[in-house]
Amino acid sequence: MRVSKPQGNCQLSINVLDNLEDAVVAFDQQEKVTLINPMGQNFLGFSEKQAIGASLEKVVRKQETLLYLVRTSLSETRSIADHENIVLHTTGLPPRPVSATVSPLYSPEGKLEGTVLMMHDLTRVRELEEAIQRADRLSMLGTLAAGLAHEIKNPLGGIKGAAQLLAMELGENPDLQEYPQVMVREVERVNTIIEELLNLGNPRSLERVPVNLSQILNDIVLLQQEAVHDREVRFQLHLDPSIPPIVGDPDLLTQLFLNLIKNAGEAIDQHGQIEITTRVSSESHRNKPSSRPQPMIRVEISDNGKGISAEEQERIFTPFYTTKRGGSGLGMAICQKIVSDHDGLLKVESQPGQGTQVTVALPLST
Numbered sequence: 001m002r003v004s005k006p007q008g009n010c011q012l013s014i015n016v017l018d019n020l021e022d023a024v025v026a027f028d029q030q031e032k033v034t035l036i037n038p039m040g041q042n043f044l045g046f047s048e049k050q051a052i053g054a055s056l057e058k059v060v061r062k063q064e065t066l067l068y069l070v071r072t073s074l075s076e077t078r079s080i081a082d083h084e085n086i087v088l089h090t091t092g093l094p095p096r097p098v099s100a101t102v103s104p105l106y107s108p109e110g111k112l113e114g115t116v117l118m119m120h121d122l123t124r125v126r127e128l129e130e131a132i133q134r135a136d137r138l139s140m141l142g143t144l145a146a147g148l149a150h151e152i153k154n155p156l157g158g159i160k161g162a163a164q165l166l167a168m169e170l171g172e173n174p175d176l177q178e179y180p181q182v183m184v185r186e187v188e189r190v191n192t193i194i195e196e197l198l199n200l201g202n203p204r205s206l207e208r209v210p211v212n213l214s215q216i217l218n219d220i221v222l223l224q225q226e227a228v229h230d231r232e233v234r235f236q237l238h239l240d241p242s243i244p245p246i247v248g249d250p251d252l253l254t255q256l257f258l259n260l261i262k263n264a265g266e267a268i269d270q271h272g273q274i275e276i277t278t279r280v281s282s283e284s285h286r287n288k289p290s291s292r293p294q295p296m297i298r299v300e301i302s303d304n305g306k307g308i309s310a311e312e313q314e315r316i317f318t319p320f321y322t323t324k325r326g327g328s329g330l331g332m333a334i335c336q337k338i339v340s341d342h343d344g345l346l347k348v349e350s351q352p353g354q355g356t357q358v359t360v361a362l363p364l365s366t
Contacts, residue, residue: 023119031056073102097122210245232271267305296361308350
């Protein structure tokens with residue numbers, strides 16, 4: 001039996017299916033699609049007209065796990081699910097992790113008519129899991145840094161003092177003065193790294209005041225245009241003027257976006273473009289207990305530079321990992337902490353040779 005829509009007095013059921021954020025696809029016993037809701041069409045990349053009557057293999061393509069789940073449910077007349085291992089590949093869309101549940105479909109008389117596949121997008125869940133894991137790693141690193149700081153900073157102070165005294169004893173000889181100068185400079189560099197490590201684990205309370213993101217971004221771009229004046233780097237700003245001030249720490253948010261925009265500039269060799277966009281996100285919300293979901297502000301920083309490999313993306317938030325000459329490898333870890341402290345999300349998407357887009361999502365109000 002082919003059914004494209006529930007009949008009779010089931011208008012409410014139709015409305016529910018049409019407005020679900022989960023994909024729902026029903027199959028008959030011959031593995032033909034009998035029903036697909038709008039989100040199912042989005043997940044699988046087929047319109048309702050294309051999908052109704054199409055075979056299971058056609059609509060799920062080479063998704064072996066989905067084939068197995070649907071066929072097992074049909075042959076064994078039982079529910080079966082996979083909430084961990086499915087990554088859905090849809091033409092024209094990035095891969096997305098989904099959970100899938102398949103259950104037998106019975107008529108009112110109890111006759112088996114087929115099975116129904118339900119899929120839920122886990123992209124947001126995976127992003128939150130990754131953010132929590134990164135925050136845990138940074139917290140452990142901060143605790144370790146706090147324990148080592150006292151033992152390291154005291155000897156550093158002694159080394160710096162001895163180097164400065166040595167410089168005074170060596171007089172004006174430039175060849176000899178170079179050595180204590182290098183010692184002092186390297187001591188200061190190590191001290192800076194220790195301070196950055198301590199900041200990662202520092203539970204400093206934020207200065208929560210209204211912050212105009214557009215003003216911060218405009219000021220940073222003004223400075224960075226001068227920093228890249230020796231190269232042909234163009235900045236394009238698409239800042240939504242209707243976005244109200246958000247509540248946050250202006251100094252930390254300036255540090256965050258300065259670091260990200262500076263990274264974008266450094267990814268461009270001789271000529272390229274950096275695009276900065278702000279908008280209210282329709283797909284991202286923050287949920288707090290006993291309150292309505294809060295919309296998020298998305299700040300997208302895109303460049304058409306050299307891009308980042310998949311391997312580098314996996315390690316980009318790891319402290320001390322860097323591909324920059326002379327870099328400390330703490331910049332992105334600090335950015336992650338600032339975003340987390342503001343109850344936001346940080347995401348990096350890149351392809352080698354095709355540039356990078358970094359997205360910061362921050363609550364519209366806190």
